Amino acid sequence: MLFSPEPKSSRKDFFDKEEELERLKKLSSPINLVLGLRRTGKSSLIRICLNELNLPSIYIDLRKFEDKGYITYKDFILDFEEKVNRLVKSFPELINLMKRVRGIKVLGNEVSFFWSGKNVLKFSDLLEVLDGWADDKVVVVLEEVQELIKLRGYDLLPSLAYAFDNLKKVRIVLSGSKMGLLYRFLKVYDVKTPLYGRAFSRIELKPLMRDEAISFLKAGFEELKIPFDRFEEVYEKLGGIPGWLTYFGFKYSEYRDFDRSLAETLNIARKLILEEFENFLKDKEIAKKRYYTVMKTLSKGGRWNDVKRALEAMESVRVSDSIISNYLNKLCEISFIEKYYGEYRPTDPLIGWVFSSIN
Numbered sequence: 001m002l003f004s005p006e007p008k009s010s011r012k013d014f015f016d017k018e019e020e021l022e023r024l025k026k027l028s029s030p031i032n033l034v035l036g037l038r039r040t041g042k043s044s045l046i047r048i049c050l051n052e053l054n055l056p057s058i059y060i061d062l063r064k065f066e067d068k069g070y071i072t073y074k075d076f077i078l079d080f081e082e083k084v085n086r087l088v089k090s091f092p093e094l095i096n097l098m099k100r101v102r103g104i105k106v107l108g109n110e111v112s113f114f115w116s117g118k119n120v121l122k123f124s125d126l127l128e129v130l131d132g133w134a135d136d137k138v139v140v141v142l143e144e145v146q147e148l149i150k151l152r153g154y155d156l157l158p159s160l161a162y163a164f165d166n167l168k169k170v171r172i173v174l175s176g177s178k179m180g181l182l183y184r185f186l187k188v189y190d191v192k193t194p195l196y197g198r199a200f201s202r203i204e205l206k207p208l209m210r211d212e213a214i215s216f217l218k219a220g221f222e223e224l225k226i227p228f229d230r231f232e233e234v235y236e237k238l239g240g241i242p243g244w245l246t247y248f249g250f251k252y253s254e255y256r257d258f259d260r261s262l263a264e265t266l267n268i269a270r271k272l273i274l275e276e277f278e279n280f281l282k283d284k285e286i287a288k289k290r291y292y293t294v295m296k297t298l299s300k301g302g303r304w305n306d307v308k309r310a311l312e313a314m315e316s317v318r319v320s321d322s323i324i325s326n327y328l329n330k331l332c333e334i335s336f337i338e339k340y341y342g343e344y345r346p347t348d349p350l351i352g353w354v355f356s357s358i359n
């Protein structure tokens with residue numbers, strides 16, 4: 001069903017992303033990036049792809065660390081351990097190869113990973129053993145990988161670079177927002193870093209344009225045989241992010257009441273957007289009020305100077321230029337705002353709406 005509110009796992013429920021699906025299915029690079037704002041369908045794309053390819057895979061969604069201030073290597077590697085143990089259940093022969101890896105302890109048909117000390121499991125060794133085992137390909141998915149910016153005590157970039165340069169069968173899929181993923185975590189544009197200059201395959205999921213959004217809603221309501229004609233209004237209010245449109249369609253199919261469905265969609269959107277914002281602000285107690293002011297100032301778009309003026313008006317004191325730029329860069333990195341012809345604006349109309357109504 002097009003309007004079901006979970007990530008999709010079958011192509012027939014996924015609107016109009018055939019080309020993106022075919023491209024991802026090729027897994028043409030050792031590291032494949034799936035980029036897009038939240039709720040644009042990244043998880044759906046990846047799940048459908050894994051289902052159709054039917055390759056052995058390890059799937060990790062780092063969003064579960066979203067509300068943590070930092071992540072340890074232990075958190076990360078134990079997540080892997082659990083997924084590898086699942087893989088071992090389906091492919092018991094894998095265990096013999098695992099036995100030989102430093103940092104992996106095998107007991108019966110279960111593996112345990114060392115997360116620190118002299119036997120610590122090197123992430124590249126784990127990838128290498130998978131590479132040596134697979135017949136065809138093995139897919140390692142890390143979703144919302146920008147969360148790993150918070151990883152303490154272990155640097156994953158050298159392992160990813162190693163996989164990129166040396167492994168033949170391991171195919172890595174990384175998802176996240178463009179700014180967060182590329183600039184902050186992978187640092188692909190920084191000459192001094194391990195992944196600099198590698199040619200990743202990139203698939204970007206954009207919000208739907210007006211016509212596409214309307215076709216999506218039409219298709220969804222037709223599928224459910226529910227009469228509906230207020231497509232334009234939905235797009236005006238919600239914009240083109242598939243997740244919000246899906247949620248609206250789902251609610252409307254339940255209530256058959258336009259205003260109530262819209263109000264509930266806006267409500268959940270506000271709640272999720274503010275939750276994400278609060279997570280971002282966790283280690284920024286002092287600047288919290290300022291960040292809210294910046295977002296409010298830019299809720300309908302605005303310039304650098306507007307931000308400076310608003311902050312200085314709020315505090316009746318000078319705020320330095322570098323601090324202003326720092327706030328704006330950070331907000332771009334988490335994809336709450338973007339730069340557009342010299343102006344800053346919210347990346348999603350609902351983000352703008354949430355902050356314009358805040359005081």
Ligand SMILES: Nc1ncnc2c1ncn2[C@@H]1O[C@H](COP(=O)(O)OP(=O)(O)O)[C@@H](O)[C@H]1O
Nearest residue numbers: 005006014015038039040041042043044242243
């Ligand atoms: N192209 C699409 N067709 C149908 N539903 C979609 C599409 N893209 C996203 N969705 C729906 O939107 C919501 C968010 O999608 P998800 O794949 O979780 O996005 P992301 O991982 O980018 O946050 C889910 O309910 C999903 O079913």
Ligand SMILES: [Mg+2]
Nearest residue numbers: 042043044143
């Ligand atoms: Mg997702």
